[in-house]
Every structure is written in structure tokens, then in C-alpha cells.
Amino acid sequence: MDVLLDNLDLYGPGFLNTVELFLISAVGSLVLGTILAMLRVAPVPVLRATGAAYVTLIRNTPLTLVFFFFTFAFPLLEIVTPASFGSAAAYYRNAALAALILYTAAFVCEVVRSGINTVPVGQAEASRALGLTFGQMLASVVLPQAGRAVVPPMVSTMIALLKNTTIAAGFSVFQAGSISLNLSDRGENQLIGLLWVALFFVVLVTPLTLLQRSLEKRWSIAR
Amino acid sequence: MSAVLFDVPGPRARIRHRLYAVIGAAAVVGVIGFVVYRFWVTGQFSAEKWSWPQYEYVQLQLLSALGNTLRAFAFGAVFALLFGAIFAAGQLSDHKIIRVPSMLVVELFRAVPLVVLIFMFHYGLSLGAPVYSVVVALTLYNGSVLAEVFRAGVLSLPRGQSEAAYAVGMRKTQVMRLVLLPQAVRAMLPAIISQLVVLLKDSALGFLITYEELLNEAQRIGRSFEFGRPLVPVTIVVAAIYIAMCLLLTWLATYLEKRNRRDKKVIELEKKPAEDVVAAAV
Numbered sequence: 001m002d003v004l005l006d007n008l009d010l011y012g013p014g015f016l017n018t019v020e021l022f023l024i025s026a027v028g029s030l031v032l033g034t035i036l037a038m039l040r041v042a043p044v045p046v047l048r049a050t051g052a053a054y055v056t057l058i059r060n061t062p063l064t065l066v067f068f069f070f071t072f073a074f075p076l077l078e079i080v081t082p083a084s085f086g087s088a089a090a091y092y093r094n095a096a097l098a099a100l101i102l103y104t105a106a107f108v109c110e111v112v113r114s115g116i117n118t119v120p121v122g123q124a125e126a127s128r129a130l131g132l133t134f135g136q137m138l139a140s141v142v143l144p145q146a147g148r149a150v151v152p153p154m155v156s157t158m159i160a161l162l163k164n165t166t167i168a169a170g171f172s173v174f175q176a177g178s179i180s181l182n183l184s185d186r187g188e189n190q191l192i193g194l195l196w197v198a199l200f201f202v203v204l205v206t207p208l209t210l211l212q213r214s215l216e217k218r219w220s221i222a223r
Numbered sequence: 224m225s226a227v228l229f230d231v232p233g234p235r236a237r238i239r240h241r242l243y244a245v246i247g248a249a250a251v252v253g254v255i256g257f258v259v260y261r262f263w264v265t266g267q268f269s270a271e272k273w274s275w276p277q278y279e280y281v282q283l284q285l286l287s288a289l290g291n292t293l294r295a296f297a298f299g300a301v302f303a304l305l306f307g308a309i310f311a312a313g314q315l316s317d318h319k320i321i322r323v324p325s326m327l328v329v330e331l332f333r334a335v336p337l338v339v340l341i342f343m344f345h346y347g348l349s350l351g352a353p354v355y356s357v358v359v360a361l362t363l364y365n366g367s368v369l370a371e372v373f374r375a376g377v378l379s380l381p382r383g384q385s386e387a388a389y390a391v392g393m394r395k396t397q398v399m400r401l402v403l404l405p406q407a408v409r410a411m412l413p414a415i416i417s418q419l420v421v422l423l424k425d426s427a428l429g430f431l432i433t434y435e436e437l438l439n440e441a442q443r444i445g446r447s448f449e450f451g452r453p454l455v456p457v458t459i460v461v462a463a464i465y466i467a468m469c470l471l472l473t474w475l476a477t478y479l480e481k482r483n484r485r486d487k488k489v490i491e492l493e494k495k496p497a498e499d500v501v502a503a504a505v
Contacts, residue, residue, distance in 0.1 A: 043229040044240050046247045060420070060469035061462050062427035068438060069462075072445065073454040077261045116228065128230055142228065163336035170338075170431035177338045180346060191347030198335040198343070205334040 003183070003192045010179050015200060017175040021096065021165045026158055028101035033108025040113050051109065058106035063164055066103050070095035071171045089172070096168040104161045111157055115150030116142065148219040155212035159205055176200065262455070272453040275444055276460070288440035289464065295354060295426040295436065299361035300419050306366025311373030312399060325370075332367040337425055340364060345432045353434035357426065365422045372414045376407030409483060416476035420469050427465070437461050 004011060039051035058066075071092060075082055082091035119142050127137040166177030174182075176197055183193040232240055262268055275281050313325030332340070337360055344356035380403060388398040408415070430438040441461040445454035 041228055042243070043232060043236075044243045044247060046244045046251070050247065050251050056470075057466060060424075060466040060473070062424040062438070062465055064427040064430050065438060065458070065462055065465060068430070068441070069458050072442070073458045076265060076452070076455055077258075077267070078265050079261055124228060134228075138228075163338075166336040166338040167428065167431070169342075170428075177336065177342075180339075180342050184346065191343065194339060194343045194347045198339050201336055201339065202331065202334045206330075209330070209334070 003188050004196045007179075007183060007186065007188065007193070010182050011196065011200075014174065014176045014179040014197075017173075018162075018165050018177075021093075021100065021168065021173070021175055022162045025097055025100035025104060025165070026161060028097070029104035029108050029161065032101060032105035034112055036105055036109035037112035037116070040109060041116055055106045055109055058103055059110070061103075063099065063103045063167055064170070066099040067096065067167055067171045070099045089174075092168075092172045096165075096171060096173045100161065100164060100168075104157065104164070107157050107160075108154070111153045112146075112150055115146040115153075118149040119145045152212050152216040152219070155208055155215070159208050159212075162204060162208075163201065267455045269451065271451040272456050275447075275450040275453055275457070281444060285437075285440055285444075288435060288437045291354070291434065292423075292426050292429075292436040295357050295361065295429060295434070296423045298358045299365065299422050299426065302358065302362035303365040303369055303418075303422060304415075306362055307369025307373055308404065310366065310370035311377065312404075314370065314374050315377060315399070317395070329367040329370050332363045333371070335364075337361070337364050337428055338431060341428055341432060353429055353432045356432060357429040357434050360428075361422055361425060365418055365425070368418055368421075369415065372411050372418060373404070373407055376411035376414075377403045379410065380406055412479050412483065413476050416472055416479070420472050423469060423472065424465065437464065 036051050036054060039047045040055070042048055042051075074095065075091070082088050085091040085094060123141055123145065124137060127141040132141070165175060168175055169177030169181065179197055180190050180194045184190050266272065310325050310329055313321050314329065316322045316325070340360035340363060341356050344350045344359050345353060350356045350359065377399075384402055384406065385398050388402040393401065426436060427438050429436045430442075433439060438461065441457045444450065445457040446452060
């Protein structure tokens with residue numbers, strides 16, 4: 001308990017930063033992932049191939065390597081320099097966000113795509129036969145059904161993203177994962193400090209897991 | 224393929240699609256061209272920055288780093304599969320005293336980030352050489368996920384399987400060991416292998432505690448002034464190695480799945496629970 005109470009100035013901002021990283025990269029990866037999924041189901045082969053190539057490359061690369069690239073190698077290309085962010089810390093933070101968004105988007109894309117594929121072809125054909133426009137078909141026939149198949153695994157992906165933000169600990173971004181490293185500088189017991197971090201993650205993740213389970217149960221329908 | 228959303232294109236749609244194709248191709252070429260241009264301007268193609276793969280000691284170091292990555296992966300995979308099988312059986316136990324703790328352990332290790340687990344073993348418990356912390360953490364996390372996968376697999380089997388096994392007089396352990404688990408493993412093979420891909424990728428986290436694996440070696444080569452700090456070329460090469468290894472594993476999964484489909488002994492599950500788990504393997 002003392003480890004927590006004496007170092008609230010680490011735990012508070014640490015978890016605040018984690019949640020902030022999580023929220024920004026969640027929004028970013030949902031947007032980018034949906035765009036990629038649109039590419040992957042597009043009727044144009046070039047676009048499909050582009051989406052597929054991106055997903056294959058990113059999904060098989062460790063997130064740590066993506067972090068590594070953006071933190072250490074990317075500045076050497078001098079497209080944006082750390083100086084343009086004002087401080088090194090600001091650059092590292094944006095590098096972490098870029099890594100998290102680009103990596104998670106590949107998984108979001110796969111979840112959305114497999115969700116769309118669960119909708120039987122007959123549904124779209126029937127709506128076309130009724131004379132619905134493309135937009136109407138998406139809005140009132142395909143997406144409502146795809147959503148049931150998309151949301152539960154999407155929650156899992158977001159849980160993974162929340163946990164993945166801790167990798168930033170190895171790349172100079174202060175958040176929950178780096179609390180213990182700062183604790184050791186203060187000569188505190190790292191194990192107890194880490195147990196608190198783990199506990200907070202359990203507290204953050206459990207409601208999401210429960211939400212996912214209940215959605216899965218409520219939405220599983222016999223087709 | 225995309226038949227769900229799009230009708231067969233008519234003449235006007237075909238022209239429009241061709242336009243999209245041109246714009247899309249132009250955008251892709253533009254992005255790749257820009258990256259190549261930046262590489263060129265910042266001298267990433269210079270002979271000096273690509274000279275490191277010629278030296279034997281660099282090759283040997285890279286090989287030994289690859290060996291370390293594979294070692295963490297191999298031990299982690301074997302222990303995680305064991306852990307998963309044991310805790311899946313525990314979660315399916317009839318005795319509450321075994322079931323509840325197993326579920327708690329599985330939920331706990333699934334909720335805690337792998338980085339925190341690795342730090343806990345390395346800095347908190349001082350397990351010694353980094354490889355131990357990496358392997359133990361990989362085992363606990365992936366073992367817990369695999370336990371869920373096995374459990375889902377067993378639960379998705381038709382009830383007639385266990386009923387028939389009980390009817391011929393098998394005991395509970397025999398039913399699990401001889402009838403349910405083997406079928407569940409086969410049904411869940413894609414999910415299991417995609418989790419092993421995750422395990423292989425996560426072994427790169429050893430980088431954070433200076434385990435001498437591929438990424439660590441990449442940093443060492445990339446920072447050496449002797450080769451003109453070839454961070455970008457090294458990152459590309461190491462990424463290619465990781466992608467190749469993961470694709471090989473994925474290819475193995477599809478191969479096994481195809482072989483399974485030909486095999487009459489495998490039960491066709493009505494709903495494949497594997498797919499959700501595969502999609503969620505991040």
C-alpha cells in the first residue's frame with residue numbers, strides 16, 4: 001500500500017497517459033482500419049491488393065519492431081524531425097501513437113472485413129432487388145447485421161490495444177508500463193509496484209471483457 | 224469475393240472502377256515513390272549502410288540472435304501449450320475447487336499486459352538471465368489464451384461425443400484425454416497456430432529487458448558508426464525475417480487445415496468458434 005500511496009505522483013499521470021494513448025490510438029486505428037477494410041472489399045483489384053499487402057505485412061511484424069522503427073529509424077529519413085515537435089518527449093509520444101495506430105489498424109481491418117463477410121450474399125441481393133440504393137443497403141441491411149459479428153471481436157482488439165500501450169515503456173514514453181522503472185530510481189520495491197500496475201490493468205480490462213461476453217451472448221443469433 | 228456489397232458492374236460502373244484503379248495505383252506508386260525518394264535523399268541506399276551483411280561476425284551475431292528469438296519461441300510455445308491444456312482441463316472440471324481458481328488464473332494473466340508480466344519477473348522477482356523472464360511471461364500469457372481456445376474447442380464439440388464415451392464405460396479423465404481434447408485440438412488448430420504467431424512476435428518484447436534477440440541485435444548493428452549507423456536497412460532486414468517466419472507458421476496453419484478438411488475423422492462444427500479467436504489474436 002505504501003508503494004502506491006507514496007508514489008501517487010507516478011501512478012496518477014502514468015495511468016492517465018496510458019488512457020490518453022489508448023483513446024487517441026483507438027480512434028485513429030478504428031478510422032484507418034475501416035478505410036483499409038473498405039479497400040479490402042472494394043470491387044477494384046488494385047485497391048484490394050493494396051489493403052491485403054498492408055494487412056499481411058503489418059500483422060506479421062512485432063509491434064515492438066514497429067515502435068523501434070518509428071522511434072529510432074524514422075527520424076533518419078528526415079520526413080519530420082524530432083525538432084519540429086519541440087521536444088524529444090513530444091516526438092517519442094507521437095512515434096508511439098503512430099506505431100499503435102498503424103499496427104492496430106491492420107487488426108481492426110480484419111475484424112471489420114470478416115464481419116462484412118458473415119452477411120449472406122442473398123441479403124444484399126434481396127435489398128438490391130427491392131431497389132435500395134447502395135447507401136440504403138449498407139445502412140439498413142448489411143451494416144446492422146455485420147455489426148453483430150464485428151463488435152465482440154473489436155472489443156477484444158481494443159483490449160489488446162490498451163495492453164499494448166505499455167510497450168511504449170521501452171521507447172521513452174511515460175505511461176503505466178514505465179511506472180516501475182521510475183520506482184526503481186526511487187529505491188522502491190519494484191515487485192509491489194508492478195503488482196499495483198497489474199491490478200489497475202485488471203480493473204481496466206475486466207469491464208471490457210464482461211461487456212464483450214454479454215454482447216457476444218446477446219447478439220449470437222441463429223442465421 | 225466482394226459479392227456481398229457490389230453487384231456485377233455494368234458498363235458505366237466498369238469505367239468508374241477503372242478510374243478508381245488508376246487513382247488507387249497512382250496513390251500507391253506515389254507513396255512508395257515518396258518513401259524511396261526519402262531513402263535516396265537521406266542516403267539509405269549508400270553502399271556503406273548496406274555493407275554490414277558482408278561481414279562474417281555480423282552474420283554470426285545475427286544468426287545467434289535469431290537463435291535466441293527461436294529459443295524463446297520454442298520454449299514459450301511448448302510450455303504455453305502445456306499450460307493451456309492443463310488450465311483448460313481445470314476450467315472444465317466438475318469440481319468447483321479446481322474450476323474457480325483455474326478460471327481466475329486464466330482471466331488474470333489475460334488481463335495483465337505482457338510487458339508488465341515480463342518486468343515483474345525480470346525486475347520484480349529477479350529471475351536472472353532475461354531469457355527466463357521472457358519465457359515465463361510468454362508461457363503464462365499465451366498459455367492462458369490457449370486455455371480459452373482449448374476450452375472453446377471442447378465446448379463446441381457435439382454432446383454425443385462425450386455421451387458415447389461415457390456409454391462405453393470411460394472415466395472422466397479418459398473421456399477428456401482420449402475423446403474430447405484430441406478432437407478439440409484439431410478443430411482449433413488454426414486458432415492455436417495464430418496464437419503461436421502472436422507468441423513469436425511477442426518474443427520481441429525481450430528487447431525491453433535487453434534479451435539478446437533479433438531486435439536487440441538490430442539495434443546494436445544499427446547504432447554502429449562503423450557501418451554508417453544503418454538503422455533503417457537493419458530494421459527492414461529484421462522485419463523481413465520476422466514476416467517470413469510468421470508467414471511460414473501461417474502457411475503451416477492453412478496447410479494443416481486443408482489436410483484436416485480431407486480427413487473424415489474431423490467433426491464439422493456448425494459454428495466455428497475458432498474464427499472469433501483468430502480475428503482477435505493481436
